[in-house]
Amino acid sequence: MQRIDLIKCVAPFVTAEDLCVSSIGGLWDDWWNYRPPGDNTFFPGILGSITTTALGLALALPHRRIVAFETDGSVLMNTGAMCTLGCERPPNLTVLVVDNGIYENIGGPPTHTSRNTDLAKMAEGAGCINTLTVRDVAAAVDAFKRMLDDGAMGYIVAKIEPGKHPWPWEKRKPTDGVEDKYRFMRHVEKLENIVIHPGAPQN
Amino acid sequence: MDLPKDTPEYAKTFLDGLKEAGVSIVAALPESLLGSVYRLLRQQNEIRYVQVTNESELPGICVGAYLGGKKAVMIMENSGLRQALEPIARFAYSHHLPVTMIMAFRGEWGERNWWGHNHAQTMEPILNALRIPYRFVREIAEIKPAIKRAIAHADGSQWPVALAMSGNCVEVPAYAKN
Numbered sequence: 001m002q003r004i005d006l007i008k009c010v011a012p013f014v015t016a017e018d019l020c021v022s023s024i025g026g027l028w029d030d031w032w033n034y035r036p037p038g039d040n041t042f043f044p045g046i047l048g049s050i051t052t053t054a055l056g057l058a059l060a061l062p063h064r065r066i067v068a069f070e071t072d073g074s075v076l077m078n079t080g081a082m083c084t085l086g087c088e089r090p091p092n093l094t095v096l097v098v099d100n101g102i103y104e105n106i107g108g109p110p111t112h113t114s115r116n117t118d119l120a121k122m123a124e125g126a127g128c129i130n131t132l133t134v135r136d137v138a139a140a141v142d143a144f145k146r147m148l149d150d151g152a153m154g155y156i157v158a159k160i161e162p163g164k165h166p167w168p169w170e171k172r173k174p175t176d177g178v179e180d181k182y183r184f185m186r187h188v189e190k191l192e193n194i195v196i197h198p199g200a201p202q203n
Numbered sequence: 204m205d206l207p208k209d210t211p212e213y214a215k216t217f218l219d220g221l222k223e224a225g226v227s228i229v230a231a232l233p234e235s236l237l238g239s240v241y242r243l244l245r246q247q248n249e250i251r252y253v254q255v256t257n258e259s260e261l262p263g264i265c266v267g268a269y270l271g272g273k274k275a276v277m278i279m280e281n282s283g284l285r286q287a288l289e290p291i292a293r294f295a296y297s298h299h300l301p302v303t304m305i306m307a308f309r310g311e312w313g314e315r316n317w318w319g320h321n322h323a324q325t326m327e328p329i330l331n332a333l334r335i336p337y338r339f340v341r342e343i344a345e346i347k348p349a350i351k352r353a354i355a356h357a358d359g360s361q362w363p364v365a366l367a368m369s370g371n372c373v374e375v376p377a378y379a380k381n
Contacts, residue, residue: 021267042270046293049263056267056275059228059251080256081263088253177297185270194272197358 001137003098004030004165006158009137010096010144016040017191018148019064021054023047023071025105026164027098031069032173039183043173047071048078051085051095058090061192065148066092072099072113079122085153086127094147094154095123096140100162108162120157131155206243213343213372214239220347221250224274224354230255230264231278236307236373240278258283262290262363265302274354281306281367282322284329291363292333301357301364305350308339308369326367335363341370 003026011034014020020041022031028043035041044053054068075082075097085095101114113119120133130152134140140158147154175183185196206215217240221229230253233241244252253264261277268275279287284306294300309316310323330337336356340349349366357364 019271044263044266044294045297046263046290048259049266049290049293052260052263052290053267053270055253056228056230056264056269057271058267059253059264060268060271060273060275078257078259081260084253084255084260084264178299181270181298181300188270188272192272196270196272197361 001135001140001158001160002163002165003027003100003160005137006098006140006160007031008034009141011035013141013145013148014040014067017064018067019057019061019188019191020067020069021050021057022069023050023074023098025071025073027069027071029167029172030165033167033171039187042184043175043177043180045177047074048081050074051081052078054093054095055081055085055088055090058093059088062090062092064092064191065094066090067148068093068095070095070097072097072101072111072119073103075119076112076117082123082126082128085155086123089127089129089153091152094144095156096144097155097157098160099157100160102162104162104164120155123155123157128155129153131157133157133159135159210243211239211374213346214243216343216346217350217372218243218247220350221276223347224351226250226274226276226350226354228253228264228268228273228275229278230261230275232256232258232261232280232283234280234283234307234309236280236309237278237368238374258286259290261287261304262294262302266294266300269301276303276305276350276354278305279307280309280322281326282309284326284365288329288333291335295333295335295363299361301361303353303357303364303366305353305366305368307373308367311369330365333363335365336360337365337367339367339369340372343371346372
């Protein structure tokens, strides 16, 4: 399974009314191109803080479906977050770990998942429910679709082949971290009909 | 909520301060100096209390909650600043995202524990290096306004802020009584 095929096939099940948090690497450009129109995704450039950010969102907005697009490198950087997730079990959160077994962006040294580490088993041991490993697109789509709507947390580890899609420059995610924040924040404000940060009226 | 009779005044005020400031999510790694605060948080349901395994989980949870429109604070010992620093720095410098952190100030003047001094020695240099505004809170009367203003400051600046709790606003170590 290639990452681009996985992302292309799960994307149609995510709507602009769902909120997503995406890890870094090739995933950014793949998701950028297949995500629903608008700004429903926050892209923290912080390995180890994807699941935690999604958890905060899930607790803040329990009526809304939240998706964390994780990577093996990011999950491995903060494995304690799995335990917190396993204790909280937010029913509106689905985690999809895109596991290529390497640190692809820096040239491809192996992560521990290419050796003896099994993230789905770790998640299960940490208390997460609905954990499973998928190895082809059909199984991934089936699990993703089911877990989005089952009213319980889900933790899917999708084992993919290494390889980045060569997106042309104009198709790559063009925004920086501050713009990402404001676009996502304004999207949530509109969805929820709330004010998160009122801007800068002068006193 | 009926509080146990032995609940220290600072802890009651702390919890009331969080509620009056509109905080609905608290993420924390418990330690001893604010022990009664964590106990009170565990015993109530008005604020969602999330206990973590490592302070590096705290900034993400608070940022996620903030982006979901909720007021959230993270609570830990000042030693946890070093664990939480990487995500705090990245959320601040890469995304201009606020986090309100409240720390127990381990290593106050007269600290007897040899292992506690490094927490105090490194906290202020780290906060200054990252340009994170901070205030010490040592009197119970200061707790409520300090929490309220810290949250307002973080939101207004879109940057992290810190409160360091000490003096009458933490548990009194046995060796310091009398």
